[in-house]
Amino acid sequence: MIEAPKILEIRNLSKKFGGLQALSDVSIRVRQGEIASFIGPNGAGKTTLFNMICRLYQPSSGEIRFEDKNLLDFRPHHLARLGIGRTFQNLALFRHGTVIENLLVGMHAHLQAGVLAGVFRFGRAAAEERRAREEVERIVEFLEIEEIRNSPVSVLPYGLQKRVEMGRALATRPRLLLLDEMVSGMNQEETEDIARFVLDLRDELGLTVIMIEHDMNVVMDISDMVHVLNFGVPIASGPPAAVAADPAVIDAYLGRGGS
Numbered sequence: 001m002i003e004a005p006k007i008l009e010i011r012n013l014s015k016k017f018g019g020l021q022a023l024s025d026v027s028i029r030v031r032q033g034e035i036a037s038f039i040g041p042n043g044a045g046k047t048t049l050f051n052m053i054c055r056l057y058q059p060s061s062g063e064i065r066f067e068d069k070n071l072l073d074f075r076p077h078h079l080a081r082l083g084i085g086r087t088f089q090n091l092a093l094f095r096h097g098t099v100i101e102n103l104l105v106g107m108h109a110h111l112q113a114g115v116l117a118g119v120f121r122f123g124r125a126a127a128e129e130r131r132a133r134e135e136v137e138r139i140v141e142f143l144e145i146e147e148i149r150n151s152p153v154s155v156l157p158y159g160l161q162k163r164v165e166m167g168r169a170l171a172t173r174p175r176l177l178l179l180d181e182m183v184s185g186m187n188q189e190e191t192e193d194i195a196r197f198v199l200d201l202r203d204e205l206g207l208t209v210i211m212i213e214h215d216m217n218v219v220m221d222i223s224d225m226v227h228v229l230n231f232g233v234p235i236a237s238g239p240p241a242a243v244a245a246d247p248a249v250i251d252a253y254l255g256r257g258g259s
């Protein structure tokens, strides 16, 4: 089988916080259309790695390439335009806005027309707004949140808020989507829904997804590739079954009492 081209390449990435080596020489390749999971016990460096991809942290050394670009040349507010979307561990929604309003905010990065045209809502701005609303409707349908489309986010149960957060990230039109602990705090049914949506992101929308995830059932069920960190060091990479059987991985989890 011909392998898909890589969309993200992390090469020899390291990060030090003062005297603490949070990540050491991490090299990971993510291919287009893959669901990749970053796992590891607490403090392993997963969030640090995410934050470097999202440009919130500057690496101490190493490289990150996204498609044909050096990601280190960009700042966090460039990510949406580059084609990278993310969700946040603590929801980053506009709580008093409705679901639709939150999704439109997500789309803002791609609206081109100027502020004045927006005020008068004519010409290009009106056409853009119409297109944005149509696109938002497609996301609403995809995530099966039609019934709550006009509800303020603040009144929704946590599981649905997380789904809206996924929608907000999708509204930035990503080719690569980073999901940070999507299912933590969710019940079984909400977790299964999210897992199904992640598979649909790959299969129906052709997105590449990277997840930080503590829920091993989700990781093992839906990942194409799993990358394991322990104390900032990459200890295994591969398909879920191979990683789960790797003695170094079993050791890392058992050694810390699981996670």
Ligand SMILES: Nc1ncnc2c1ncn2[C@@H]1O[C@H](COP(=O)(O)OP(=O)(O)OP(=O)(O)O)[C@@H](O)[C@H]1O
Residues within 6 Å of the ligand: 017, 020, 022, 040, 041, 042, 043, 044, 045, 046, 047, 048, 049
């Ligand atoms: N801004 C920071 N300043 C100093 N140390 C930090 C900072 N961010 C992370 N660290 C440290 O780096 C190490 C890796 O932390 P990180 O949050 O990346 O781990 P993690 O794998 O995401 O853990 P968890 O699963 O608990 O979220 C930890 O020892 C943490 O205390």
